[in-house]
Amino acid sequence: MQLDFTAQLREKRTRVTPSRLAVLSLLEKEKRPLSVEKIITAIGEDAIDYVTVYRTVTLLKELGLIRQIDFHHGHAHYELASLGDHHHVVCVKCDKVAEVARCNAKRMEQEILKESGFSTITDHSLEFFGICRNCSI
């Protein structure tokens, strides 16, 4: 299934530019959270300025097309929001990241809307931290 990022950007009333399409299709291809550094390397540092990447991920996050994730690595990671409700386990020794099946956070969101004084929940992030088998030997 090929996502139509052009249509998605137009729907959000923002311009369709090569930078935005490059970041979106890279994240679609990789299907995992990437740092800004990895995004620049993948697109090519002659092809895009790092400031443009920062501005692009900030915009795409505000539009809800991508999601920011924090692995306690000292910098942010980003993945396609349409990957849905899946999460990660991070090894605190070697920084290895594995995937975790879907959780029931959607049900919690309903409770939050009732109780917390928030009018909308746009996203959530759930990360587990532990030690992978390789590091526990």
Add this chain to the structure above:
Amino acid sequence: MQLDFTAQLREKRTRVTPSRLAVLSLLEKEKRPLSVEKIITAIGEDAIDYVTVYRTVTLLKELGLIRQIDFHHGHAHYELASLGDHHHVVCVKCDKVAEVARCNAKRMEQEILKESGFSTITDHSLEFFGICRNCSI
């Protein structure tokens, strides 16, 4: 209930110093996630060096006495690990933070240990992002 941080530090075979006790008892008093900046202000910038605060939170996190939390504010927050399994909702417009009741992540941890190739789960973090009533007007 007054926690005996001295005993906790000794049990972890590390030194009991004024800096460590100051950070731990501040976090116990506040009962909410604090940034390094807030920790320095609260303790007093003449009373503790900011490098010591960074080294202290890194150590206390490794010892499992405090927990690192990320609100997508551009810097880390820390709270007492003994506050247990509670989480947060963050307004993406004004950065307001509210608390959320306990989730069932402990059950998920059991599944992760079976399936993911990890031998230990030391912690997890669950943050919701949305828009608070004040910002939605």
Add this chain to the structure above:
DNA sequence: ACACACATGCAACTAAGTTGCAAGTAAGAT
């Protein structure tokens, strides 16, 4: 109260992310 490994403070540094501004470009109007 001694010795020594560990903790702290200071200065310098690296890494992550932001801002201002001039030049370039997407997209609607002609």
Add this chain to the structure above:
DNA sequence: ATCTTACTTGCAACTTAGTTGCATGTGTGT
């Protein structure tokens, strides 16, 4: 097709977050 204009990009300079090296200070076991 070309024009116009507001939005986007690239570059340089900057701010903020966090780290490292080293000399001095201090907690803890003897």
